[in-house]
Amino acid sequence: MxxxxxxxxxxxxxxxxxxxxxxxxxxxxxxxxxxxxxxxxxxxxxxxxxxxxxxxxxxxxxxxxxxxxxxxxxxxxxxGLVEHAVRTDSTDSTDSTDSTTGDTHEAGHDGDTREITARLRLVGRGTTLLAPAPAGPARLSRFAEARVVDGTLTLQAPGRHLAVELAPRAAGLLGELAGWSTGVPAPILRLLATAGLLAPGGPEDDIETTERSHAQWNPGDLAFHARTRTPASASGYGGTHPLGDRFPPEPVSPPPAGIRTVALPVPDLERIAAADPSLTEVLERRRSIRAHDMESPITLDQLGELLYRSLRRRGTMTGSDGQELADRPYPSGGAVHELEVYPLVTACEGVPAGLWHYATDRHELELVAEPGKATAALVSEARGAAMLEADPQVVLLVAARFGRVMWKYETVAYPLVLKHVGVLYQTLYLVATAMNLAVCGLGGGDTAAFATASGRDPLLEGTVGELVLGSRPPLEG
Structure with a gap:
């Protein structure tokens, strides 16, 4: 070679x-x-x-x-108009095309074959000027990502606008470069170095583990952060409608799927506005409360008012791309409003225990699942996360219908979902505080447990947030 x-x-x-x-x-x-x-x-x-x-x-x-x-x-x-590759010569006497990379193995002089084993590709915006190969031992950065793109094994570093495609023959280099090595050909190292895929420093100066700026990052977190906050490192930034030519947009309302429904009373907003504390007072009083008044649980009216004031649908419209859009009390990028709330009730006066779905258009609850082992697991998890001494009266499970966002957005799709969860958290916190209810947002949850309890496909609709809700104990008033 x-x-x-x-x-x-x-x-x-x-x-x-x-x-x-x-x-x-x-x-x-x-x-x-x-x-x-x-x-x-x-x-x-x-x-x-x-x-x-x-x-x-x-x-x-x-x-x-x-x-x-x-x-x-x-x-x-x-x-960024040129791309580079590493070509190797072998003794194969026939022309062929690599079914994985699509690169041609060209017949050269004296019956040899020229094969492309690695290719530096521009996947974002920037220069393709080649960097020099490292002078000493080299290894892959611990942040390097390997994934299959269009049938080709592809390496990319977080925030970088270049990627390296590897043919099957070169894939073994990944194992060689898992540790510090001097056995990889310099031309391939040049491609990897140009794409930022090699660890900086050397065996005696491994800054990925010794310097805080590198050591504090988990590879998955840094990849997610860089992909969504560095537009030059990826294509498809913004509203690109990546699925528009294959699937229709999801409707603004999910299909009714409840076993039975409970109508929620519509609160009088004029009366509430006259009696509510000021925004400043609510902001100053807002805090997480990890205890509920078990002798006087939250009521149907209170749960209905909280949901109505926080996330009811106030109107619908159609976007220029044909997607149905919605208007709710909290903001949503592109007005897609993909979030659905599932109140998991253990103690609420006027609402039987079980897993319910809040229908934002009809202002009613749909029963999704009766109490059982699956719902008990969700309650137990929320109780532990909130450090409650007893089961929470209500767990508000926030789920995302991912297709509502991913039909329109590409690189920023999932970050938008998380931003929406944040503004919904704050909205629920403020309304619950104004109503003198106890609320506490949770830092994590189990989307697989929600899928088991609800029967929802977690790749189509999965939980992205949880809060516990209940009546405020007297001493917390």
């Missing part, structure tokens, strides 16, 4: 002989020499190494044309 760095225009970019075509957007290159044009044609046709490109330039422009070519090539890399 003789690994060599080769280059070509990235996908969607080609040279017509007169200008660059960036996916239908022409870019004119001024004062191109014949040699530069020949080299650009080679980059447009496929992977070429520096020797091949230089030969094309010198054949038409002479040796003096190389400096101008190198300046043009660097500019193309700085603009």
């Amino acid at each position: 003789n690994p060599t760095i080769v280059s070509r225009f990235r996908r969607g970019v080609s040279f017509t002989g007169e200008h660059l075509d960036l996916g239908g957007a022409p870019v004119q290159l001024k004062a191109l020499t014949p040699g530069q044009g020949a080299a650009l044609k080679l980059l447009s046709d496929g992977d070429r190494d520096d020797t091949e490109l230089a030969a094309a330039v010198t054949a038409l422009d002479g040796e003096t044309g190389l400096l101008r070519w190198h300046m043009l090539f660097r500019g193309l890399n700085s603009s």
Whole structure:
């Protein structure tokens, strides 16, 4: 094997002989020499190494044309128009195409085969200028992610706009680079270093474990943070409608699925507005209360008022993309309002125990599940998380209908869900405080346990938040 760095225009970019075509957007290159044009044609046709490109330039422009070519090539890399790969020579005598990467194994001289084993790809926005290979031992960063993208094993580091695709032959390098190694070819290390996939420092200076800025991050948390807060590192940022050509948008209301329903009284908002404490007073009084008045539990009227004031649907509309949208008391990105609340009742005057769903459009409760082992597990978990001495009177399970958000949004879809959970938490806290109820938001929950109790598919609708709710004990008044 003789690994060599080769280059070509990235996908969607080609040279017509007169200008660059960036996916239908022409870019004119001024004062191109014949040699530069020949080299650009080679980059447009496929992977070429520096020797091949230089030969094309010198054949038409002479040796003096190389400096101008190198300046043009660097500019193309700085603009992210070129991608690089590692090509190796083997003794296979036939041409073939790798079914995994789609890269061609070209027949070379004397019956050898040229195979692309690794490719540096632009997945966001930025430069593709190659970094040098590390001088000493190298290993993969502990933050490097490996996943399958379009049938190809792909590595990417959090916040980076480049990724490295590996052919099956090169996949074993991942094991080699799990620890500090000197056995990986320098051209492949250059691609990995350019994509930020190698650990900084060295065996004696492993800053990923010794420096707080690196050590404090869990790899999954950093990947999530970087993907959703670094637009240049990913495509599909914002309202891209990634599923719009395959699925219709989900309706604003889930289908009725309750065993039976309980109508909730509609509170008099004018009377409430006249009697409510001021916003400043509510904000100052707001706190988490981890105890309930078990002798005088919360009532149907109180639960209904809290739900009505916090998340009833006040109206519907249709977006320009055809998606049904909603208006509720709390904000939601794009007005998608994907959150549903499931009151899990153990003690509420006027509401039988069980798992209920709040229908925001009809202001009523639908019984989803009778009390049983599955609902008891959810109650026990909430009791432990809130550090209650007795079972909570009501657990408000906040679930997300993910398709409502993911049909429209791509990179920012799940972060939007979490932001919505936060504003709903605060809304419930403030309304419950104004009503003199006890409320406590929980930091975690079990979406699998909710799926068991509710029968919901957790990939379509799963819990993303929980709060415990009840009457406020006298001493907490």
